[in-house]
Amino acid sequence: MDCHRLPLTEKPGIETLDSVLTSAPDHPWSHKRFLPEHVVFHHGVHASAGVACSDCHGEGYMKNHYGGEKFDMQTCLKCHRGETFKEKGYKPAATYCAACHR
Amino acid sequence: MDRREFIKSCSLVAVMGLLFGCRKSELLGDIASQFSVPELKRFEDEVKLAMSRAKKSLDLVRVSAPGPLKIPGASPVNRFGMAIDLDLCDGCGKCILACNLENNVPLVPAEDATRGRFMHWVEMRGNAPLMCAHCGDAPCEKVCPTGAANHTPDGISAMMYKRCTGSRFCGANCPVHARKFNFNDAQSLGLARQFNKEVPLRDKGVMEKCSLCLHRLQNDRLAFKTRNPLSEWRGRGVKTACAEACPKNAIVFGNWLDPESPLARLAKTRILYAPREVAALDPSVVFVRGRR
Secondary structure, eight states, X not given: OOGGGSOOXXXXXHHHHHHHHHHSOSOOSOXXXXXXXXXXXXXXHHHHTTOOHHHHHOSGGGGTOOOOOOXXXXXXXXXXXXXXXXXXXXXXXXXXXXXXXX | OOHHHHHHHHHHHHHHHHHHHHHHHHHHHHTGGGOOOOXXXXXXXXXXXHHHTOBOOOOEEEOOOOOSOOSTTOOXXXXXXXXXXXXXXXXXXXXXXXXXXXXXXXXXXXXXXXXXXXXXXXXXXXXXXXXXXXXXXXXXXXXXSSSOEEEOTTSOEEEOGGGOOOOOHHHHHOTTOOOEEOOSOTTTTTOOOOSOTTSOOOOTTOEEOOOSSHHHHHHHXXXXXXXXXXXXXXXXXXXXXXXXXXXXXXXXXXXXXXXXXXXXXXXXXXXXXXXXXXXXXOOSEEEEEEEO
């Protein structure tokens, strides 16, 4: 089974995509990490605690608008102290320094 | 050339110089991450030098096993600590190098090295490794004017480098001198190397010390809470770099309040000791010797 290697339709877009993909470098994107080195943030913990993406990232990603969010320690702390999202019933989380800093 | 013209040309030169200076500093910002990094051999040699200059005396007194912390908000289930088995330890010093590489501990300039002022978080005292005891009643934290030295609920005397303003009160108040001050800008002097990307390099003017490999505990805690959001994290399976590196397994890391932890099991059959200076301060890192 090699379905994904074959052009499935005759649409010209598919061939263009194929030719671009064959000439693309291994990592065509460059990822820039904006989180400072001394801060720890783990998406998994927040997701498994039931925090929705839109709580921090807004609704933009649903319309394919990415980036532009501004985070600071106050944003984190307010939620960890249980001040924001009261209606969602999120539990207060750790607020000691070494929970997020190293 | 009259006076006015002379002053004009002078100020022009000054402005040009300033502009050139700005351009240069921008350029420096770009290559800041490419400071020369020292060879691994230099770290090994420094550890050997530190070992040869180690103080010979370690005055130990008996202590009881650490219980739950007495600070407000302390965790009733976690208190991390270590025990160093003096019956097994032969003072090889592999823990010092392992710690330095794990925590990106910088080298010191030659002048400091001749005076024995190393940045090592673990040092040899009386042929056994001595590090921060993570006292439950830590004297260093009481004198910190900024709150950079503080206690986590699970018993680690943590150090928040970005909060530290370098008053050095904590270092003066530590009875075993476990805290080390960054007198030199190790990165620009080419004395620092980031072996471990998990641990940030420290700036000049910041106090540092053993963190009980805080980053390992943090990573484990986050991974555990992702997998089991409802159960209690006990830090099982985590080891510090020194405990991992010890060829005789003389350093045991664990959770004093977890009966399944190797540390709690060890403490049941052994006699615990602590350096005389910190014995009354409820230390989390202790020495064990002999059986009871």
